Amino acid sequence: MDEERPCCCGRSTDRSDEERRKLIHRLNRIEGQIRGIRGMVEHNAYCTDILIQCAAVTAAMNAFDRELIAGHIRGCVAHDLREGKDEAIDDLLDALQKLMK
Secondary structure, three states, rough: OOOOOOOOOOOOOOHHHHHHHHHHHHHHHHHHHHHHHHHHHHOOOHHHHHHHHHHHHHHHHHHHHHHHHHHHHHHHHHHHHHHOOOOHHHHHHHHHHHHHO
16 A cells, blocks of 8 residues: 555555545546546537536545445544544534535
């Protein structure tokens, strides 16, 4: 595994190589979709055609979020609860609140 680097808050998640690969693959596809939308704007594509692609990106991001949340609950939250760290529930609820805005 690559060297773990904590995020800005000092916490990190140890993901398996497979989990990391799947998440990065999803992000690469989303990045490609965004570049495609930029190209459509640059070439003056019809507005509704661009909006349809934007909806596809939104759906792809939602799928990414669901996968990340599922992994977080199964891994980080479950681990913290087993360790008696009930604040993990509040952290999860805060994250879900921000995600659902």
